[in-house]
Amino acid sequence: MSQSSSAPCLPIDLASCLESLDVGLEIWNNHDQLVWYNKGDNCLRSASFFPEDVGKSFVTLQALDRRGGQLAGGSMDSVYGQDPVAATRPNHKEPALQELSGGRWVKNFETLTPDGYLVVVRVNVTELVRQGRQLEARNRQLDLLSNTDSMTGIANRRRFDEALIAEWQRASRNGNELSLLMVDIDHFKKYNDHYGHLAGDACLRRVAQVLLQCTRRAGDLAARFGGEEFVMLLPAADVSRALEVAEKCMVDMQLMGLPHAASPTSPTLTVSIGVACLDDPARFSPVALINAADAALYRAKAAGRARYALATQADWEIAADMPRTIGSGSPLLSP
């Protein structure tokens, strides 16, 4: 590629118009020589051009190391990257987003004219990027809030409903089991009456943390179902694992040793758990799984509390027909 100093000039009035634009603008001819740039371009690049650069080829300019000299910022490499092909003639099809020093962001639009000229337009998008990032962070925060129970900090009912549907579908596809534990604090009304409602709230938080500790496998989910009721969703868990988790909950609750002086069952807080394991998701709906765990919980309560019970065949048969109140907006409501 020859270096020529006969780069074409723009008419002065057009040049002054382009100079006044609030964007960076540079033009390369079909020999990869710099034809023209405006002042704005130098503000939006890591390295500046100088008047004597006009007419020099891209490769030549790239080879000039100006970092130690008159320039602040990087070299041509930092503008066009290290890719030698891209560097020969920068021609991104998509506008390229580029980070500059000082947290500035520039979007580079590159257009090839029919006669082979490359026009590069640089737009300062720092504010847009900043706002976009702020929005993403807020969305993440909102997402978290909308899926979290504000009282206990664990997953809320909405998150549970979504997870149940997703895991039930996954289990149906893969032929895996899906287990559900319905956990209910024993004599919680008496706890509230004895220690006060705020202590009751603190108790709910303690129980939630214990349940969280018991759901350690990837995909396991502990959530507050409502009031003093919690659920534990255990994907790919067969009956023996589901009972294992229920047993661990009972033991950990005992280890927590939270006094419950008003409980006729035990001097410390206890829970009752209904366990349901769906080994053929095609046969029963997600709602039936909740109902079966609920029916088992009822039997655990009736048998004296502070224990777990596994859903029986009879529980499943009843569960299949029985509707259960689902929170409004729950995905379980949709067909």
Ligand SMILES: Nc1nc2c(ncn2[C@@H]2O[C@H](COP(=O)(O)OP(=O)(O)OP(=O)(O)O)[C@@H](O)[C@H]2O)c(=O)[nH]1
């Ligand atoms: N402190 C507090 N109490 C709650 C909250 N949600 C529900 N409750 C209370 O939980 C109690 C549940 O009482 P019941 O349904 O009679 O059940 P229980 O007293 O635990 O009795 P059993 O389940 O039969 O052992 C009610 O008194 C509710 O007021 C809450 O967010 N905070």
